[in-house]
Amino acid sequence: MTSATLRLPTPLRAFCGGQDEVTLEGATVGELLRALEREHPDLRGRILDENGEVRRFVNVFVDGANARGNGGLDADVRDGSQLTIVPAVAGGSGRSR
């Protein structure tokens, strides 16, 4: 079985017990993200939308390369690969206006 490490961005760590990395089993980006949601149900809707697609303000990088445009959710993942989840962040440090 293929397993990969998922690096979680700070804004999502609160929804998975504060962990910044988790290792899960899955052979594609989609399988891994769905496994992540199963393991941490509070993450539901924050990476994948209601249609199961990656949200448009989130990018998933497989070993440093963006999965969007490179197979997306169907992109194959090698055993020991690293997925980095990076959402858009606005700025900033709290309201300054």
Place this chain on the structure above:
Amino acid sequence: MSTSRERLDALRAALGEVEPRQAAGDPDGVVLDVREPDETSQGSPTGALRVPKSFLELRVEEALPDRSRPVYVLCAGGVRSLFATEALRALGYERAVSVAGGFSRWKADGLAFEVPRALDAAGRVRYGRQVILPEVGEEGQLALGRSRAVLVGAGGLGSPAAYYLAAAGVGELVIVDDDVVDRSNLHRQILHTDARVGRPKVESAKQTLEALNPDVRVDARRVRLVPENVEEVFAGADVVLDGTDNFQTRYLVNDACVNLGIANVHGAIFRFEGQVSVFHPARERGVAPCYRCLYPEPPPPELAPSCAEAGVLGVLPGVIGCLQGIEAIKLLLGIGEPLIGRMLHYDALRQRFQELTFGADPKCTHCAPDAPVRPYQTLAESCGA
């Protein structure tokens, strides 16, 4: 032991000399003016290479990689050039020859000369340590001095970036921010001071930066960037640094940079994490991505990190803002590999940088080669990070 007169005569006999007209008339040759900068700044043969004699051995290989070219060595009167020619021959420039009578004769013979753009004495001192970098040099320094950078935000990211751009001698900094200094800003927004709490950030920034480097002109714009003013604020910019704190402004910065063909040096932070990238589709349409290629849409307010979750380690924007400063200076100088199609992701807690790559979205609504120019939108205000 010979007198200097005898030594000169011997050199002249051994190395030979040419008349200025012969040097000027050789299309394959190069005139190497070895006088000091305060001399060449008064005038120097048109198109000449200028390497002061005091740095000749150190710099000539960089300036003149081809040792087989005829080199016409010129000084003020034809004396220093003889010694310089001797040094060049020793370095393997076999066709180096001294120009008789130097620049005085050159001018008297009515040959072409120019007054090169040059750093003044104070500039040579101030920027000396970066001018000696071959990648910068005097030309690069002068180019920085002619450059205009727009900084959107005079906060945590804009502070270090503006500091270093000003220190580096970027000629004009346009700083856009409508906010005033709050005491809670000061743990990260190092342009400002406790005594300036309550004052407009752009005025505080101007005061700090002009004190650091009086060469720099700071255009303080106390406005919020909006669709109506963005093109006017960005007009004539060579680079834009996005150090803002909200998605509304980030998409506006992106869209205006795409429309105007300006490089957008992006930095964003959240708590202990930072992102840096350069968005510049105009560099190679369909290859170099824009912010929308990476993030086609901002998160809806309910999915953006809440304000209560925000907060940041003060030094984090220091790291990210400095990286933006480096990218901006590289772009202005045209050196190195810009962070285009790449994001540098920084995790301060793990003390780890990761390079992430991404391409242009062929269906990008704003920067795809066939995308129409779109009017600027106003996004709904979201809390952001």
